[in-house]
């Protein structure tokens with residue numbers, strides 16, 4: 001007899017439907033899986049046999065064939081265990097074929113019949129809902145993730161027997177809880193109140209938050225660069241439902257058991273500089289997974305000690321910074337992972353960290369310092385709008401701390417500037433960072449004094465078109481923060497202070 005149910009293969013962050021067909025035929029006992037399965041799928045045979053036996057089922061003693069269609073699509077990982085086991089049970093006449101009608105299922109089987117969580121359940125739930133599935137059956141640990149999709153009946157089971165129980169009587173089992181999604185952030189991971197001094201760095205952070213600008217902090221070790229960076233996610237508006245789903249979709253593909261529920265807090269990722277290019281931007285063989293830049297989707301990517309990442313890693317960032325997505329080609333497949341992140345990079349001014357410090361002296365020398373900065377390519381620095389020197393705290397600032405402004409206070413100012421930005425584009429949360437030259441000129445009327453200053457700056461600094469646009473983008477955000485439609489000379493002058501440190505390193 002032949003039985004079939006539906007499952008899905010994850011390609012990038014999308015789920016592609018896969019029909020799982022099982023056939024029990026005459027002949028010597030054997031178990032064959034066809035349809036481009038990888039090793040983990042081949043190993044399903046042993047897991048399914050043991051799981052059935054340890055769940056109190058009789059062994060299947062016939063010639064078993066499972067086909068995963070379409071055959072051209074590569075099938076990876078252990079997530080096909082459950083649909084294969086159910087299709088085999090139905091083909092053997094042990095469960096009714098009607099249970100599998102309109103059923104989508106996914107899950108890894110343990111040898112004892114328990115169901116282990118799998119990756120990509122959110123994407124699969126979306127695909128099942130779009131295809132009009134009757135039920136989606138998932139491991140219990142993935143239930144809450146699948147329940148995020150409205151209009152889909154989700155069954156979540158702890159083991160194979162419970163899965164069959166639920167299919168027998170889907171009505172009596174309560175739907176898994178969606179978890180909590182609140183559109184506000186009620187707990188800050190880092191608060192600006194905890195940062196001493198650094199008025200210039202704080203101001204730059206506020207501009208970065210208002211305009212979505214990428215930022216490079218340059219200063220000696222221990223001066224607060226990383227605290228500044230860690231305060232950024234909570235200055236940004238909470239994730240919308242749609243963004244939270246997009247974030248979860250990526251995390252769900254990367255980890256088998258992501259945390260429960262959807263979060264409105266923006267992701268913050270801080271990979272170590274020893275990470276590989278694949279860990280940073282995504283990839284890996286044989287199953288490419290999203291990298292740190294995609295895990296930071298709709299959030300902040302913090303690269304501390306930027307030059308230490310090395311050119312071989314950093315050059316991979318250019319395309320994703322430009323496009324907000326990365327394409328990865330592997331074994332005849334082309335995958336796309338989203339990665340609209342805001343970059344905060346931090347670096348010491350030189351390998352020893354003390355170049356430019358009034359007290360400590362730098363032991364590196366110009367040649368060493370240049371070599372250090374050469375690890376960061378000019379085109380990457382060009383894409384970072386705000387270059388911010390961060391100085392060491394003075395002894396008085398250390399010994400006599402003063403009460404600092406809190407994250408909530410800065411957030412309140414940012415709400416106003418964000419309204420200015422979104423009114424301009426008739427769309428919520430369009431970052432000034434994304435403005436191209438034409439849009440910039442359309443939305444940035446200059447006062448006479450500002451026009452005059454711009455001419456002088458362009459002349460004195462020999463600005464290229466790209467540098468000029470960068471300057472204007474930052475000036476646009478500073479004017480938004482000042483609630484001004486027109487860019488005044490003072491806005492432009494302040495913007496010019498944030499392009500300083502690339503001048504003496506390249």
Ligand SMILES: [Zn+2]
Pocket residue numbers: 350351352353354355362363364365
């Ligand atoms: Zn040095």
